[in-house]
Amino acid sequence: MxxxxxxxxxxxVLPAPGPRPVPAGNRELVEALRRGPFHTALHAAIRASGLSLEAIQRRLRNDGHQISLASLSYWQRGRSRPERPSSLAAVGSLERILRLPAGTLITLLGPVRPRGRWANHVPGSVSLEALGHxxxxxxxxxxxxxxxxxxxxxxxxxxxxxxxxxxxxxxxxxxxxxxxxxxxxxxxxxxxxxxxxxxxxxxxxxxxxxxxxxxxxxxxxxxxxxxxxxxxxxxxxxxxxxxxxxxxxxxxxxxxxxxxxxxxxxxxxxxxxxxxxxxxxxxxxxxxxxxxxxxxxxxxxxxxxxxxxxxxxxxxxxxxxxxxxxxxxx
Missing domain, CATH: 2.60.40 (Immunoglobulin-like)
Known part of the structure; x- marks a missing residue:
């Protein structure tokens, strides 16, 4: 082993788990949450909720998250994505506000993209190929x-x-x-x-x-x-x-x-x-x-x-x- x-x-060998439960009754939302990407799923969830960006921002603020209207707009249009710890924490509140299963949106984000010197080689590390992959x-x-x-x-x-x-x-x-x-x-x-x-x-x-x-x-x-x-x-x-x-x-x-x-x-x-x-x-x-x-x-x-x-x-x-x-x- x-x-x-x-x-x-x-x-x-680990079998892939089944798809995460998603709200039924809205085909566009169901498919977006299953397939992503993040901005498509967020846009579909906002539309399905009937909430305005202003209303979502108020509810986020009540949860202690200071997210600008511009950021929410950029997130749902794919122009930027949540990456800072404070923004990622706000995504959990977004899931609740939009009545989505916990973890649905954060999973679609994938790994955080590295920045600066951490985007490069870690000293002393080897490739995955060197370990047999x-x-x-x-x-x-x-x-x-x-x-x-x-x-x-x-x-x-x-x-x-x-x-x-x-x-x-x-x-x-x-x-x-x-x-x-x-x-x-x-x-x-x-x-x-x-x-x-x-x-x-x-x-x-x-x-x-x-x-x-x-x-x-x-x-x-x-x-x-x-x-x-x-x-x-x-x-x-x-x-x-x-x-x-x-x-x-x-x-x-x-x-x-x-x-x-x-x-x-x-x-x-x-x-x-x-x-x-x-x-x-x-x-x-x-x-x-x-x-x-x-x-x-x-x-x-x-x-x-x-x-x-x-x-x-x-x-x-x-x-x-x-x-x-x-x-x-x-």
Whole structure:
């Protein structure tokens, strides 16, 4: 199993969730909210509400948001879009004022566009290709999700706990990440996942503390899935944030033999733990580190499997690359 975070995780294939519920009875609005872009959906929602821009502005002001009439007009015409933290916060109030399902408009905005020096390369980072993703998959993913979204975040801490079932063919993976915004407005992180065996069944991803599941894109040909985890609020530059999520899969056609995560940029600390079922303990377990996907693993010392059936590896001040554990069943 591998994961990548632009920091990449190889996990099993995540099916795209169904469309978000939208108001019925107005075909134009329904289609705009499903397909976007943001300004088209906003324009349709304003028309359907029957409210004037002045009335919307008053209601936003009552909610504590100072948005000018010119900004509202530009937003619905596509001449500009909400990007500052204060503007993104106002979009949540707009959804309520226009009687839309929570998250409908903010999801259509997509990742915040980087500005200034943060639009460029992050020191010490590597490409997604270096972590094993093909140009083709990146093109498929990029149609709906920005694979560089995590470059707007500094990775401070990454903890993952993998719990295998009694057969070694199913697991629950719990992830806790602490990040810090490199610029104002960062409001999501991206996880890219690759099925690590042929004919792998779909897995279920559940957003946990401080985030929700956004858009999901699946490249069926290469079994690559990218998913957005959207924070409950946009961050300010320098602000840290903790988010959690879980992934579950069962009935894989073969036993899982590795668990790794790929980071595009340096990370402060990473702790990875595998907990084996009491009836399925491997004979040995090793740490894994690959500076790039094509390079061999230079770590060959054996890890202790505790009496609890767990083994872990901890890294501090780690450069970009792949890190994890691998084990032998026989």
């Amino acid at each position: 591998t994961s990548t975070y632009p920091a990449t995780a190889m996990l099993q 093909s140009d083709r998959s990146l093109r498929v993913v990029s149609t709906k999700i920005d694979p560089d979204a995590n470059q707007r975040l500094e990775s401070l801490s990454h903890h993952q706990d993998l719990r295998l079932d009694a057969t070694g063919t199913g697991y629950r993976l719990t992830t806790r990440r602490v990040v810090r915004a490199r610029a104002d407005g960062a409001d999501r992180m991206t996880v890219m996942m690759v099925a690590d065996c042929a004919d792998a069944p779909p897995f279920t991803i559940t957003a946990g503390l401080n985030c929700r599941l956004g858009r999901v894109v699946h490249d069926e040909e290469e079994d690559v899935t990218a998913a957005e985890l959207i924070f409950h609020r946009p961050l300010r530059a320098g602000e840290s944030f903790l988010a959690e999520y879980e992934v579950e899969v069962s009935d894989l056609p073969e036993q899982v033999t590795r668990f790794d995560v790929g980071f595009r940029q340096p990370t402060k600390d990473c702790v990875l733990q595998t907990v084996f079922h009491a009836s399925a303990i491997p004979i040995r377990c090793y740490p894994l580190w690959q500076p790039q996907n094509s390079q061999p693993n230079p770590l060959d010392h054996e890890l202790r499997i505790e009496t609890s059936g767990s083994a872990h590896v901890a890294f501090v001040d780690l450069p970009a690359g792949r890190y994890g554990l691998c084990w032998e069943w026989n």
